Amino acid sequence: MRRALGLLLLLAAAPALADSRLPPDPYAYNQLADPRQEAEAAALMQTLRCLVCQGQSIADSDAELAGDMRALVRRRIEAGERPEAIRAWLVDRYGNWVSYAPPLEPATWPLWGAPILLVLAGAWLARGRLRRRRR
Secondary structure, three states: OHHHHHHHHHHHHHHHHOOOOOOOOHHHHOOOOOHHHHHHHHHHHHOEEOOOOOOOEOOOOOOHHHHHHHHHHHHHHHOOOOHHHHHHHHHHHHOHHHEOOOOOOHHHHHHHHHHHHHHHHHHHHHHHHHHHHHO
């Protein structure tokens, strides 16, 4: 019984040990010296989704992976790489999901088409209700 309880406690504590004990990269929380480069990096970071938080951009997330991604973006911008190239590299590595603006392709048609279909369905329902009220 004690072994089972100990194992249960160990398994329950495992998520708390998931983060590394390494210090964060300096560029995860510090801005670039060049304001123009920092503006480019900040604009790009706002358009990239945190892979851990899923609902936040890497600029807004406190997750360790988001900090690593911020540092990566800042280092590449500082080295002179264009934001489009950095985005392309991240999309190649993590898939279209990392971007808040996925491309229009067959796999994303429902994502782009659903809002249009919902608006049309709402207009059709509203039209039907208005007709019934007039009668």
